[in-house]
Amino acid sequence: MTWAWEYEPDEPYVTEGAPPVLIAQVEDRAAELVRAAEALYLHGETYEGISPQGGTALVANGMFVYQIVPRHERVYILQITAW
Template identity: 55%
Template sequence: MAEELARAAEALHVHGRAYDDTDPSGGNIIVPGGMFTYQVVVRSERIYVVQITYLGF
């Protein structure tokens, strides 16, 4: 799921380091067994996973 998120961010923000606007808000992605919270930082060309929640199923 994180790999898909990275590809989507790359396609949406093609200019990366030349980006001159505020970073998009992060979000939550639900995956089997839990979820993770992420933040996209376009100028750094990075996606940070800031929290992983494991629900045990």
């Protein structure tokens, strides 16, 4: 398995009502989070610790909530908020 990001529970649910420019910003930042998590958790599938706390990330037109799960080698995007 390789590190990636995805929407949880799915893209239509998480992105509903968000403008396309915000979605693009969220996806760019999610890719950055994936690269950071991949460097921090080199052996993600065999990680035995507690998953890190979720976080929020600010982008130019809003914010999003995410969760990193090393054993899944995933960054899950849980919620997007526009302003």
